[in-house]
Amino acid sequence: MLKNRAALPRLDYLLAFEVAAELESFAAAAKQLNVSETAVSRKIRLLEQHYKCALFVRGHRSVTLTEQGRKLLNGITPALKTLERVSAGMLSERGRSTVRMAATNSVASLWLMPRLRKFRQANRNVTISLLASDLDSECLSEDVDLAILRGDGEWPGYDAKLLFGETVYPVCAPGYLDNHINIKSVDELTSHALIEVSNNHTEWLNWQTWLSSKGADPDSVRHSTYVNTYPLAIQAAIDGLGIALGWGHLVDHHLRAGSLVRPLRTEHVRTQSGYYLLQKRDERRRAESDVVIRWLLQESAERTRYAAE
Numbered sequence: 394m395l396k397n398r399a400a401l402p403r404l405d406y407l408l409a410f411e412v413a414a415e416l417e418s419f420a421a422a423a424k425q426l427n428v429s430e431t432a433v434s435r436k437i438r439l440l441e442q443h444y445k446c447a448l449f450v451r452g453h454r455s456v457t458l459t460e461q462g463r464k465l466l467n468g469i470t471p472a473l474k475t476l477e478r479v480s481a482g483m484l485s486e487r488g489r490s491t492v493r494m495a496a497t498n499s500v501a502s503l504w505l506m507p508r509l510r511k512f513r514q515a516n517r518n519v520t521i522s523l524l525a526s527d528l529d530s531e532c533l534s535e536d537v538d539l540a541i542l543r544g545d546g547e548w549p550g551y552d553a554k555l556l557f558g559e560t561v562y563p564v565c566a567p568g569y570l571d572n573h574i575n576i577k578s579v580d581e582l583t584s585h586a587l588i589e590v591s592n593n594h595t596e597w598l599n600w601q602t603w604l605s606s607k608g609a610d611p612d613s614v615r616h617s618t619y620v621n622t623y624p625l626a627i628q629a630a631i632d633g634l635g636i637a638l639g640w641g642h643l644v645d646h647h648l649r650a651g652s653l654v655r656p657l658r659t660e661h662v663r664t665q666s667g668y669y670l671l672q673k674r675d676e677r678r679r680a681e682s683d684v685v686i687r688w689l690l691q692e693s694a695e696r697t698r699y700a701a702e
Contacts, residue, residue, distance in 0.1 A: 402443045407469055409436040410448060414466045417455050490681035491520045495532035496541040499623035500668060501525035503643040505541075512688055519681045527592055527622065533671070538682050540671040541689075543597070553669040554686075556693040557642040561598050562661035564639030564653045565630050576656040579607045586617030586635030588626045598662065603638055606662050627653075642668075645697050 395401070413422035413433060423430040441448050448462035458466060496505055501523055509521060526532055532540045533548075546553045563582060570576070573585060587600050601611040617635045620626050627644060630637035631652050639653065641661075647653040670689055672682065 406436045406440040409433050491522050492685045493522045493538045495524040495537045498525045500541045502624040519684050551671040556668050558667045559664040560641035563636050565636040566633045569633045579609045583613040588618045588629045588635045588637040589616045590626050591619050
């Protein structure tokens, strides 16, 4: 804490003095500070009265520092530069706003993360703080502005906008398919190494429910790998450990890149669920949240369209 505030002159006096000293002219200082020459002269005169000494030798069209003026300039210049740097940083931070977003592990890792760089390039003043969790209670916590969850579009107290539907099909690495060229039907999948996700969401599709919906025997499934999150299942498939269930939109970029392929090109299951963007209803709207919402809806509009089965 400052102990002798009375020793400090007004900041505008010091700024006028610093500019006039650097330019060696009250008139030039007035032009740079966008004030009158009289105002600059007055501020410096009041500064000299504060220190009880002359800071400039006045000439006809220029001024030069006295010994005391030079001492003051050398002392205040580092302090003013520090103040300028701190103030610029504060204003820069204030100019950036953070939107707290939550999503399931699958959406956060496979759909949002590949897109965040493009969002950042287009929106320098908005930062997305991303929480990935398969617990709905975490995704809908009080400190979250926006959330993306799987469901039927009905969440009490929330406005929900559909981002994409749920279309699920088998995926594997090209190398796995090269070594198992006889995958020609859904029934043949049960004899292959199937990658399964184990979690508490019993409503999510797994191999048993997917195969059952296709008329295959779900009890004949031979799992080879169990993981606890969907991104791990996709990575396991990319690494050639077996066949995983691929969610359309979440694995599209892997299909385009060729790191995953569909062994049964047309076989899929389309559910009545989808992935929705959620925002608390009747909450005060934040401009930065609206920026993120518009971006997400634009990304949704450009998605691949899967025909209903």
